[in-house]
Amino acid sequence: xxxxxxxxxxxxxALDGELPQDERAELQAWLDASPEMKAxxxxxxxxxxxxxxxxxxxxxxxVPDSLARVVTGEAKKPSAAAPRWRMAAAAAxxxxxxxxxxxxxxxAGLGREAQARDELAEEAIAAHTIYAAEQRHAVEVGxxxxxxxxxxxxKRLGLxxxxxxxxxxxxxxxxxxxxxxxxKAAAHLLYEDAKGNRISIYVTPEGAEKAKGIYxxxxxxxxxxxxxxxxxxxxxxxxxPQDQLLDIGRNAYRxxxxxxxxx
Amino acid sequence: xxxxxxxxxxxxxxxxxxxxxxxxxRDSADDLVQDCLERALARMDNWRTGExxxxxxFTIMHHLxxxxxxxxxRRAEVVMLTLDNSEALSSPAEQAESIASREIMxxxxxxxxxxxxxxxxxxxEGFSYAEAATMLGIPAGTLMSRVARGREELRGLxxxxxRRRTIRMVER
Numbered sequence: 022x023x024x025x026x027x028x029x030x031x032x033x034x035a036l037d038g039e040l041p042q043d044e045r046a047e048l049q050a051w052l053d054a055s056p057e058m059k060a061x062x063x064x065x066x067x068x069x070x071x072x073x074x075x076x077x078x079x080x081x082x083x084v085p086d087s088l089a090r091v092v093t094g095e096a097k098k099p100s101a102a103a104p105r106w107r108m109a110a111a112a113a114x115x116x117x118x119x120x121x122x123x124x125x126x127x128x129a130g131l132g133r134e135a136q137a138r139d140e141l142a143e144e145a146i147a148a149h150t151i152y153a154a155e156q157r158h159a160v161e162v163g164x165x166x167x168x169x170x171x172x173x174x175x176k177r178l179g180l181x182x183x184x185x186x187x188x189x190x191x192x193x194x195x196x197x198x199x200x201x202x203x204x205k206a207a208a209h210l211l212y213e214d215a216k217g218n219r220i221s222i223y224v225t226p227e228g229a230e231k232a233k234g235i236y237x238x239x240x241x242x243x244x245x246x247x248x249x250x251x252x253x254x255x256x257x258x259x260x261x262p263q264d265q266l267l268d269i270g271r272n273a274y275r276x277x278x279x280x281x282x283x284x
Numbered sequence: 285x286x287x288x289x290x291x292x293x294x295x296x297x298x299x300x301x302x303x304x305x306x307x308x309x310r311d312s313a314d315d316l317v318q319d320c321l322e323r324a325l326a327r328m329d330n331w332r333t334g335e336x337x338x339x340x341x342f343t344i345m346h347h348l349x350x351x352x353x354x355x356x357x358r359r360a361e362v363v364m365l366t367l368d369n370s371e372a373l374s375s376p377a378e379q380a381e382s383i384a385s386r387e388i389m390x391x392x393x394x395x396x397x398x399x400x401x402x403x404x405x406x407x408x409e410g411f412s413y414a415e416a417a418t419m420l421g422i423p424a425g426t427l428m429s430r431v432a433r434g435r436e437e438l439r440g441l442x443x444x445x446x447r448r449r450t451i452r453m454v455e456r
Contacts, residue, residue, distance in 0.1 A: 033432045037406050039413050065435055068388070068442065069407050072305075075385040076408055079301040084293075085314060088300075091321040092293045204351075 027051045032062045036069060138254075142236030142245040145223035145256035148200055148209045149243055153219040160196030160211055170197050174208040178226060180253060183280025184210055185222065185273040192220060192269070202227075220259035220266070222273055227254030235263065246270030251283050291337040292324060298409070299341055305404040306349055308393050316352070320345035342409070343419045346401060353397040391441040399434030406431050 027048055034040040035048055052059040152159050162170040167184065175182045177199055184194050192212040200207045200223075207225035227249055236245045236256075246267055247256040255277055257270035299320060303313035324331075324344050331340050392400060405416045406427075417427040 080297045084296045
């Protein structure tokens with residue numbers, strides 16, 4: 022058999038075990054005649070070994086219970102979607118990555134037990150933290166254009182969204198905006214009272230889970246009262262005393278359900 | 285536990301290794317594995333009889349990875365920086381890594397997600413070009429070229445790191 026022309030492509034194929042057995046000796050002869058290509062081939066081979074060695078230890082690590090339980094069916098419930106990925110995106114925003122690696126450090130620091138409701142609350146708090154602090158750009162559409170705002174958000178969320186009337190608690194609608202929530206959309210409604218206190222209502226279509234509770238941000242200030250039910254999630258976020266926030270949350274949730282025809 | 289679940293359970297170490305090579309950060313990698321397992325269990329019907337559980341699971345995980353990288357494009361740019369500052373950035377879990385391991389993990393993170401996935405699935409996980417192309421949903425020729433370009437890019441980055449180290453030593 023006459024020696025065929027080899028190229029770097031064949032070097033890669035040989036490394037990956039894709040070069041036919043009967044061509045390997047010929048390739049070796051070709052490499053021996055080309056010191057530069059041979060050195061390159063050897064560096065690739067060394068890198069391949071290094072990669073394999075670097076990650077080999079993962080196979081010896083004990084399988085985390087949390088993963089085994091997903092398969093054995095002992096997990097309490099599957100989290101609706103990518104737990105920390107979405108939070109990582111929020112964290113990246115909040116950390117305002119300056120120093121390189123802030124992103125990774127942020128991800129490593131997030132709790133391991135994150136689940137759909139934590140996610141909902143985290144995202145709602147992130148939205149509140151970012152937008153309630155804004156003076157001029159707190160909302161995308163103002164309360165003066167209320168019908169347009171609610172029509173638009175309802176359409177994007179796929180449910181009838183109302184802006185709860187919280188006048189009894191002293192809060193008026195400032196306006197709202199559309200936000201990304203993973204692959205889905207979320208609505209953020211901002212309210213303000215006469216003293217300038219702000220609260221947020223965050224609504225998103227959110228899987229089949231059923232849960233409710235209070236979530237306090239580890240960073241401190243804001244709390245979220247949340248509900249997950251009937252295929253959507255709602256959170257009321259603010260820095261008010263918890264009892265007051267809870268009252269507002271219950272009132273808002275009742276109105277949201279009634280408005281969406283789910284009461 | 286039925287046979288199918290047992291077969292999936294047995295693949296977890298391999299899935300974790302693939303995820304770790306793709307994402308580097310242990311918690312993020314395990315989250316990816318968890319999502320993959322949840323999706324797999326929800327779609328057991330899609331698992332054709334006779335199909336290797338490994339290939340089926342790797343395919344699911346790869347799709348999740350691709351979705352994720354679309355969402356977090358900024359990662360590449362952040363990780364590029366770690367090539368310069370890797371000392372300062374190492375988290376406690378990573379301190380046990382040798383410098384050589386850390387360098388190659390950093391470099392791997394710095395190449396594009398498509399090339400990274402191709403290189404890892406062939407070079408570390410040991411799938412054939414044909415298997416890898418099927419799992420990644422791309423033609424075999426594209427797969428081959430991603431593996432080759434990924435390997436070249438990785439080497440180029442490692443050369444850069446070595447060069448910088450040499451310069452620092454000379455400066456002293």
